Amino acid sequence: MSDFSTWDILRNLLLAARWTVVLSLVSFIGGGLLGTLLLFMRIGKVSAARAFARYYVELFQGTPLLMQLFLAFFGLGLFGVDVPAWLAAGLALVCWSAAFLMEIWRGCVDAVAKGQWEASASLGMGYLQQMRHIILPQAIRIAVPPTVGFSVQVVKGTALTSIIGFVELSKAGTIVTNATFQPFTVYGFVALIYFALCWPLSKSAQVLERKLNVAHRNH
Amino acid sequence: MSLIEITEVRKAFGDNEVLKGINLDVQPGEVIAIIGKSGSGKSTLLRCINGLETINAGSIAVAGAQLLPDELHLRALRLKVGMIFQQFNLFPHLTVGGNVMVSQTVVKKTGKAEAETMARKMLDRVGLGHKFDAYPDELSGGQQQRVAIARALAMEPIALLCDEITSALDPELVQEVLAVVRELAAEGMTLIMVTHEMKFARDVCSRVVFMHQGRVHEIGPPEEVFSNPQTAELKQFLGML
Amino acid sequence: MAYHFDFSWIPDYSGVILKGLAITVELTVVGGLVGLTLGTFCAWGRALGPNWLKPIVGAYVELIRNTPFMIQLFFIFFGLPSIGVHMNELLAANIAMVINLGAYSAEIIRAGIQATPRGQFEAGASLAMSPIQTFRHVILFPSLQRIWPALSSQVIIVMLGSAVVSQIAAEDLTFASNFIQSRTFRAFEAYLLTTVVYLALAVLLRAAMRGIGVIIFPRRRRA
Numbered sequence A: 001m002s003d004f005s006t007w008d009i010l011r012n013l014l015l016a017a018r019w020t021v022v023l024s025l026v027s028f029i030g031g032g033l034l035g036t037l038l039l040f041m042r043i044g045k046v047s048a049a050r051a052f053a054r055y056y057v058e059l060f061q062g063t064p065l066l067m068q069l070f071l072a073f074f075g076l077g078l079f080g081v082d083v084p085a086w087l088a089a090g091l092a093l094v095c096w097s098a099a100f101l102m103e104i105w106r107g108c109v110d111a112v113a114k115g116q117w118e119a120s121a122s123l124g125m126g127y128l129q130q131m132r133h134i135i136l137p138q139a140i141r142i143a144v145p146p147t148v149g150f151s152v153q154v155v156k157g158t159a160l161t162s163i164i165g166f167v168e169l170s171k172a173g174t175i176v177t178n179a180t181f182q183p184f185t186v187y188g189f190v191a192l193i194y195f196a197l198c199w200p201l202s203k204s205a206q207v208l209e210r211k212l213n214v215a216h217r218n219h
Numbered sequence B: 001m002s003l004i005e006i007t008e009v010r011k012a013f014g015d016n017e018v019l020k021g022i023n024l025d026v027q028p029g030e031v032i033a034i035i036g037k038s039g040s041g042k043s044t045l046l047r048c049i050n051g052l053e054t055i056n057a058g059s060i061a062v063a064g065a066q067l068l069p070d071e072l073h074l075r076a077l078r079l080k081v082g083m084i085f086q087q088f089n090l091f092p093h094l095t096v097g098g099n100v101m102v103s104q105t106v107v108k109k110t111g112k113a114e115a116e117t118m119a120r121k122m123l124d125r126v127g128l129g130h131k132f133d134a135y136p137d138e139l140s141g142g143q144q145q146r147v148a149i150a151r152a153l154a155m156e157p158i159a160l161l162c163d164e165i166t167s168a169l170d171p172e173l174v175q176e177v178l179a180v181v182r183e184l185a186a187e188g189m190t191l192i193m194v195t196h197e198m199k200f201a202r203d204v205c206s207r208v209v210f211m212h213q214g215r216v217h218e219i220g221p222p223e224e225v226f227s228n229p230q231t232a233e234l235k236q237f238l239g240m241l
Numbered sequence C: 001m002a003y004h005f006d007f008s009w010i011p012d013y014s015g016v017i018l019k020g021l022a023i024t025v026e027l028t029v030v031g032g033l034v035g036l037t038l039g040t041f042c043a044w045g046r047a048l049g050p051n052w053l054k055p056i057v058g059a060y061v062e063l064i065r066n067t068p069f070m071i072q073l074f075f076i077f078f079g080l081p082s083i084g085v086h087m088n089e090l091l092a093a094n095i096a097m098v099i100n101l102g103a104y105s106a107e108i109i110r111a112g113i114q115a116t117p118r119g120q121f122e123a124g125a126s127l128a129m130s131p132i133q134t135f136r137h138v139i140l141f142p143s144l145q146r147i148w149p150a151l152s153s154q155v156i157i158v159m160l161g162s163a164v165v166s167q168i169a170a171e172d173l174t175f176a177s178n179f180i181q182s183r184t185f186r187a188f189e190a191y192l193l194t195t196v197v198y199l200a201l202a203v204l205l206r207a208a209m210r211g212i213g214v215i216i217f218p219r220r221r222r223a
């Protein structure tokens, strides 16, 4: 089957990489929304909600993403006969991303100086007003670099969905390998494509971080 | 009637009792200086008056209304009593004007135009009208502290609490802030200030409170407290021993 | 429709599970020890090393941090044999773990080194220590202490990530659950049990890392 040219290999991989991108976007955006919800539970004043958010993070950060994918896949299977891989993949990745994003953002809220809470309280603001006008605007600024940085983990995380049968870049790598018997070339290319997706994100996270630090030093 | 009535106030952090029964009545228009060694509980007392710490026993009343630790009462209290911090605590994401406007629009629901007029007026009062659009990190420490004062004044409080508001400033910037406070005092604002500026306390204050180990150890008009201290602790504090 | 959970297979497969657990622990311990050593060396190389070493370490760190662990593993296990480098699954898994943790910990430790006050380097030099001696005796331990929590989290992430070594048939905990589900057709229960074991491992590992931290950084307050 060596009538596969290098270009054929690359073309097939690039086509499959679209699904890596789509799944990454869905997971990141969905995880962001769920993570926001969890964040408000975690930093809010209802203790049951706080506890829930805390255990949620413990659970999703304390177990392998691969297991979460398996459980989503076979767990959903308990309800219906046929679970499409993309559904289980999307669900697990959204829940997993939400846990990490929530933790990152909580750190950012905590990083806002205590004096900001006190100053706004002394001006008569209530909890929600403090959050809305004083704390969150500052937290969001410092949250940007680590959030961009985490998107790299999401892209890499999507590779695991190949194991439950979602056809994206990694799965395509395995399929093409089986057809060409050129694992060195194929996985080399797969790695390079991931690198091309992830490195710009890593780099921008770094640059943003540096900019933020410079801005902070101007105080 | 006293404007601020502090009665037998106790406050402990864990088993460290920091305020051990404080009594203090402040009349409208009085300027009170609180002095004392580090750790004597000066900041804690001010923070209790502003509801930033909840007291364990005793009572605090402002203009006849009791200070209670629920959000509604706290808010009512904080509308009457403003606070200025040692570290300024300006909001770095807002302009100078935004800093002075935000609590008016958010807490008092003042209209934007009205809030801006008030903000400009207060900034002019502290001599910083021209900095309306600057960000806090573009200002010197003295300027930042004056903005913090304008921010508190914009809420039209009946009293201001100042906790070592010049301690974080370079020496050459202290006077510009004190000048603003002096003017406020002259206009009849009720002030309670923790300070290490003894000369300022002597010139401006109506009474001086010397705190020692969580108690009001001596209290009286500045001439008396500074020239004729009664206790060994105050003498030592003033460097007379 | 109510689903009937069935865990009655556990006694029959406890041996399989324990063996898988042992492999996962082995991967984590070896990966942790060798990986952190490699990471320390790379951190030194990137922060303080000779100029020719910096770009090499930089390329390694960036390459590993920006590609999935699974692809690194596949490349080592499936790709390298075609250029004549053969190894069994377990060795491939161990190497992949070391390389992966090495790159991540290098970045973390480097941040710790770069947070060292300048005066520490100067103090070392003024005591006539060579740069290497200064690094070894003055800089390294406070740096590690500074970033120990982040390093601990990374070790846990790598431990959890090791689940994919089952994909090259290294017989770890996940491999055990795959095996069990193929025999019992109780996939959900098999993975649920394994997930709980991983969770317990993560909790224990966090405690262990904290304990190690207490032992190797005895009450030294950082400057």
Ligand SMILES: Nc1ncnc2c1ncn2[C@@H]1O[C@H](COP(=O)(O)OP(=O)(O)OP(=O)(O)O)[C@@H](O)[C@H]1O
Binding pocket: B013, B016, B018, B036, B037, B038, B039, B040, B041, B042, B043, B044, B045
């Ligand atoms: N949030 C807190 N938790 C625990 N202890 C506290 C807290 N705030 C203050 N204390 C303790 O209360 C005591 C009094 O502190 P306070 O800040 O009121 O002193 P101070 O008179 O303002 O001193 P300084 O001149 O240094 O500002 C100190 O022993 C301090 O350690």
Ligand SMILES: [Mg+2]
Binding pocket: B042, B043, B044, B163, B164
């Ligand atoms: Mg104080």
